Amino acid sequence: MNLCRKPNLAHFAVTIIGKDRTGIVADTSEVLYKLGCNVEDSSCTMLGGEFAMILIVSHEKPFSKKKLEEEFAAKTTGTGLSAFVRTLKDDEVCYQGPEGELCLISVYGSDKPGIVYRVTRELADRGVSITDLNTKLIGKPTEPVYVLVLEAALPQGLSVEDASALLENLKKELSVEISVRLITPVSL
């Protein structure tokens, strides 16, 4: 996707989170629809018992962040939902797709502190850009298993084999399984 700012549009990042219940998306999209906002990009999911929404919305100028905040406040008061709105600058709207190879890294093992930190720090230090990351705790309560799956763009010059070798030491250090797979789409 290549999303580039049109000069007549104002863009905002909206974050909404609250105890899950039926109708959160409908309530949120109703506010946006009635204000004339367009949802350009979004990611909404369950996190534990919370429902979390992150949206990039646009509206023709002139349009103020305050208007969005007021409407969300009116809709969410007393519902347990919290809403946060941030104005996006020009350079935050144009999406620059990753240039290097895309890979999928999966990590799983006995739950322990530091799995996300150690893996992502190792990747960040080598210029690997994470584009998507999800974690889940599975297994038995007596023996929980932590699963981390992330998509990342490798910088020029770093191959999937290099990324795999980079994480090799963490396997032993954290006692986890780590696999790196290439997922760069191919044109057919």
Next chain:
Amino acid sequence: MAVKPIVVYPDPILKQVCAPVQAIDDEIKELIEDLVDTMHAGPGSVGVAAPQIGVSRRVCVIDVSKNRHGKDNNHGLLLMINPEILAKSGGAVMREGCMSVPDYTGDVERATELTLRFTEPDGNVREFEASGFEAVAIQHEMDHLDGFLFLDRIASLKTGLFRRKSYK
């Protein structure tokens, strides 16, 4: 012989590459009987591999004939020693469960046609073609012999891993 307890991840035996069987002795025959008994005792189970009962050998048993996905296309009970995939083709995503990763299932893409070679308990080397759900089950069990779980095969945690609803 006996229904054995199922080894659950993170038991390290599930991540080992299993040793090939050199000779089909009484120990191996007993192992196969245990695998069959354990499979039949497992809720909805269509296969068990030796490491799942704590034995790191290249042996697994499969029977999809009682499963709704496999009842019309199967080779019955397969007792497989040192199985090898000679060729594979096709591809489909199925939601798989595993007794060694309880309570969760995952969407995994696997080949839908296999050419397979394995040794039977009487020493006969058998080659045949499997397809559909039976092919998927064979690949799942053979993954266990190489230390792979379906967790190694899912492409997305958000869209590929699910809390198990039932074993049926």
